[in-house]
Amino acid sequence: MMNYYDHFILPFAIGVTVLFTVILYKWIRWFVRMPQEDRRLVLRGIPTRQTLGAIGEVFMESLLHRRIWRVNPLLGYMHTSLAFGWFLLIAVGWVEASLQLPGEIIPLHAHVFFKFFAPEVDYGITGGLLGNIMDLLLLFVLSGVALAWFKRMRSKALGMQRTTKHVLGDRIALAALWFIFPARLVAESATSGLKHSTTFLTGNLGEWMVNTFGTEAIMHFSVYAWWFYSIVLGIFFVAMPFSRYMHIFTEIPLIFLRRYKVHSYEKAKSFDRFQIEACSRCGICIDPCQLQKDAGITNVQSVYFLRDRRYNRLTQEVAYNCLMCGRCETRCPVGIELNTLRLNSREKFAAMPADNRYAYLSSAADRSSGTSKVGYFAGCMTLLTPKILRAMDAIFKAAGEEVWYADKDGGVCCGRPLKLSGEVEAARRIMDFNRDLFRKHGITTLVTSCPICLKVFREDYHLKGIEVLHHSQYILRLIQQGRICVEHGHNSFTYHDPCELGRGSGIYEEPREVISQIGSLLEVDENRENALCCGSSLANIAINDAQQNRISQALAHELADTGADTVVTACPLCKKAIARNASQEVKDLSEVVAEALGQ
């Protein structure tokens, strides 16, 4: 039995113990506190195929970081080399130790510091080959470390305009991480040199060190080198669960939970912790954020929001200052539900008791008009864009559709703006009013011109038996059914995807199909999932008019650059915002259709 103890392993051993104790404590706590439905979902999900899928995903995402490769290959390589490289060092190191020390029960630290504890250098196939493989892996990881250094200095080369500004704890962990592999290289090389190893990296470097500084000096030096290596490992492991590096382990249960269909929700709950601590603060969310790009607001991006929320120092200012456009969410390599987390963080600031709110609705008059199975809900904003109302009227008329108008003469808000402001309970009262109204008039189809209303009707109203359509979908259906005809002209259009319609409700094709039947469609560079926000989003309660306007200006420029005659969008709020700064005409999809109506 070998003696596998040396004092220098203590920092490492303490670090590992702290790390796993804290992680287990956190995971168990979060899991136990999860609502019963969530836990049931997990228990039901475990014996299904989802578990296998999750294992695969863990490999692809936590180790290979496939999604980051999509952002930028160099950035992807950096993450892969660090995560997968380190993982392989541990795995291959274990094999190496097991093969060279057969029959022994090897304690954890012994293969981590294997070069130190290995009795002698094995020149055989296993030793020589594995030793070289281990060197290669170390080089692989070191290349990632070098890139990480380079990224700090020149983030643009890795496809990022801006990188995250880190807190002190993160900086300590980051510094430790940067030192781990260079320290390992030096320590292993010193020992290899003394033991006359021939591996290509540590062996040769060690030989050079011994030749240059002498055996005696390197013998002394190697003791310090191993101590240093163990200390940086220890520091990193202790800092890890308290820093952004908690994401390394948290992403794994998150992947499983997500596969079991556990989701965050409009109210905060324990599952949110898995998402919040799975954020690696990579900062990929910073670049797409228009608040940063156009309005000069640099402390509210999702990475900072999650950080503040994680450390319980979230301010109202940060929670409220978000367009919830979803541009960051589509790029998040961890797939965190950023919009939902932002939304459910707002309730504690709003926290207005819901009792008696909107009691006046019970005596509100029914101002709707007409009778039909088809209902039209214009939406509050649409009442300020009468061209849309006009156009919808013309379309309904051309299609011979009788319509029940829910709010032509003023209605009650759909409730989504209130929900977005964190007043979830109060919003339900408004929703109940409208739902009762829809039921009372017995509609089976509900058409709306406002994507904000659309989203809340679909997600929160539970309108069983009523099909909810955005007017772009409805219009396309009318065209396809031959109920209206549109004439193809020579106009060119560009289309702006409203956030709540595109990313929010997944409606990208219908408006485009309608436009392509009327004229040519010129796309902007950033469209569909990557479309810009108009800046007027009701989700942002904090920004002022000048900031909104700067965001709208940037969008208007993008749209103008297409050279299209007309900008088309499908949201009254977007229309108003773009029209403020547009050099060409801005129209709603319905207007374009109404103008092209043929026989």
Added chain:
Amino acid sequence: MSKRVIVIGGGVAGMQTAATLAGLGIHPVIIEKGDRLGGKLLNWHKLFPTFTPAGEVLDTLRRQLKDVEIMTNTEVKRIEQSGVVLNDGRLLVSDAVVVCSGFDIFRAEIKEEYGYGIYDNVYTTVDIERMLNEGKVHTADGHIPERIAFLHCVGSRDEKVGQKHCSRVCCITGVKQAMELKELFPQSEIYNFYMDIRMFGPGYEEMYRQAQEEFNIHFIRGRISEASETIDKRVQIKAEDTLIGRPLKMTVDMLILIVGMKAGASNDRFAENRGIELYPSHFIRPRNQFVDNICSSAGNIFYAGTVTAPKNVGESLNEGVAAALRVSKYLED
């Protein structure tokens, strides 16, 4: 040989500038993008506060321009130190340039909520002047309006359309047109919706009082938020009567939008010249607002009229004289 000065724009300021220059023995050339001189006043009926026909003012100015070189249907692309470059690329050499290109009228369609260009009976003050000139003021279907609403500040003092400034002359224009319509239709009720009434000129306040007292024009303090059309093509408007603190609804036969002054679209092009600067409103900023308020930083470029800020006709005419005198002094030095 007399010195040659290019006057950009043949509105009242440009005409006055050219006439004064000619009187001083300088050779002015008016470049007018339209087909005749007169600018916005060509489409105006009568001028506040005296109800002087706009044509009278133009006739007087035209008489003074008998021997002046005029290029109509010509537009200036940019201003250079040596002269101006026209849209067709020609360079017209001159010793000095006076920019009198005026303002643009705010496009009321942009305030979609008021329904201009959508509803039949929503008009702008420009439409009303035209209708007064044609002698045909009536609703879209030819009826005499029984109830008329004017809305002040459309495209003025409105950040949402990038018009932060006050256009100054619209308050009095609204009062003037209200009186004219009341004269045409003594039986009609006329309501002016306003945020503030700014009566800055001589005789304006008196005219405002006269409108209230003698013409029984109703002034309601509140800005209309939106308009809709009723089945019989009347216009329903919503405002708050802010002096009472309650929302107000009203159906009218005509809604008239008192449109403001927008900086001329050509100002941005002109400002490519380093001597020409713009205000955030895109009106041209003179070298200073006091002793050099008709001068640029470029030395031989001068301004007159509404190219630098909203002004009334009298002020624009005065600036024409002032600019001409400064040009003449510059040419002597």
Added chain:
Amino acid sequence: MVQFGYNISQPRAINMDKNDMMISQKILRTMPELQTCIACGSCTATCTAGAITSFNFRKVHTLVRRGEYKGAYEEMNKCMLCGKCRLSCPRGINTRGVVMLIKQELGEYR
């Protein structure tokens, strides 16, 4: 409770010597743009809640700015935050932010 709706005989004068302006000043510090209101009434005219209740946003925030806080919280709770007023405001005031702020600062004055 102060009548926020129209009342021909207001209960008393606004006493600027006695009114506690602390909260009012705090609100204006947080959102200075509220001071730019020119009382045009567009917000109230377009108000979704104002069409079915006596809620008058312009009046409530003006009273709050004068140090008249009673009832303001309840009144602001009538707002549905639909955002039409923000779209109408010629001064570009973040009206929804004002509603949230006043409710937050005056929750005590219920």
